Amino acid sequence: MDKGNGTTVTEFILVGISEIPELQFYLFCIFFCIYIITVLGNASIILIYKLSPNLHTPMYYFLSNFSFLEICYVSASAPKMLHNIVMGRKTITFHDCFVQMYSILFLAGTEFYVLAAMAYDRYNAICHPLLYRVIMNNRVCIQLLCCSWAIGAANALVHTLLAYRLPFCSNKIQHFFCDVPPLLKLSCINTWINELGMYVIGGSVTGGSFVLTLISYIKIILTILNIQSSSGRKKAFSTCTSHLTVVAIFYGSIFFMYLRPKSSYAMHHDRLVAVMYTIVAPLLNPFIYSLRNNDVKLAVTKLLQKRLTWKY
Template identity: 65%
Template structure:
């Protein structure tokens, strides 16, 4: 039974958002603009970090890696979505779907623990300022980033293998990319085991990293409130507000998607929530960090004329 189903399902159809041509064209332009802004904004942060000596510290090392992750994250879904919005043929091969799911879950799981690592960095900077340089060494930062990628890779491997060993009775995925919940709905067999693993593994990754982030910020806020200087409190809060905003957008939408009751929300709500954490959040992240961070803004102002000047010189 399973073997026959595997031979029959050679490709899937990503239903996407709408069959109305005008709506698809509008969404194409919106997603194309979002993708361009995401890549440009995050690349600007990476270049600013690379070319500005002042930013060579643990906080901006984590931020530049986070920006690279965001570029990879949107690149796993948006190019195929843009193609499907213009094309009549919305198919994706069986293995292409598996690869897309693996990449999306890899980036999502890695981002969870990257946010926790950045919260840990702020915790040490504010709660233990005298020991900060001793705790957050270059080696410690690399281990935190590498650990985030390893956890993300294991999380995505488990979900992808479990999902694609199921027999499928339909090839129409009611979503704009290959994700676990919409794919489980296509299975011919009971998916209770898979759903339990989604709750357990996703719970460890999403909820676990969220709890670590919250614990860090409880200590951070407690320390900030004990600072007597109003200017000192304002500066400390300023460095944390942008990170908390990113955390709220990403974790809020991800938890809503993976931990809601199975049939409570319409399929269009699922896609809207998925757009929030796979497209909107990566687009907003560089602007949230740069607009509230004077060091990043100063670095970008210094770097952009150098890049433009070099480009003109080559021309």
């Protein structure tokens, strides 16, 4: 179809996670609790970092910034979804839809490179322990974060502008937030430019951060295998397991969602995958890093002891 066959869309209808009316109350309760726990959990990581001088290292500097990203990331989709469930009118304006799309793509792209920066930090801590403080100084940490935000912003802008130019023959989005794949389904014209952009630009951004992370961990593993002491190997591995868990969850769901041809999109499956990387992953982040991290548990214990001392 040519562009003239598209209708003027002023708002979109977000189908949500499920269209079954009887499930809406339960979905609201579940995802409202998840959202509150996610925000409080990630905010706690930031607060613990701020109040604990022993955690003022590059590793926890990146972790606190990652937790801030997770709060923003889950807030870009969950509140609107919860609002639509309560109101019973699952709509979003045309412009708000693209603002939401940009925000989610921007934050996701930034998270990729913050995860890569965290892997690079672990590489230097394990492979170059004597030079670690010199290599990972404050200036380098800030530069890595700024580059992450810049790449995320540029990547999101490209995909959002490409989607914004499309004419739409329908306004019913088979999703719970505005995302590129379900919007392409509504277009009246061939979306090969958008798909090419996802594969080439999006794939380069996602794949680039994945390769950087992978290279860091290959070098880390090779270094750990050369450690003679079994306790030393165990301690080195323990500093990486939390980060590797987050990387596996985040990259796995993102690769499945975006790096496929449009013809293979199955929206009922994709909604479940999207729940994993937009809602479940941010929920798990504070638990993965706190329950599996002795430094964080020690910092929490010291803060609680200090609090009890002040109280009595």
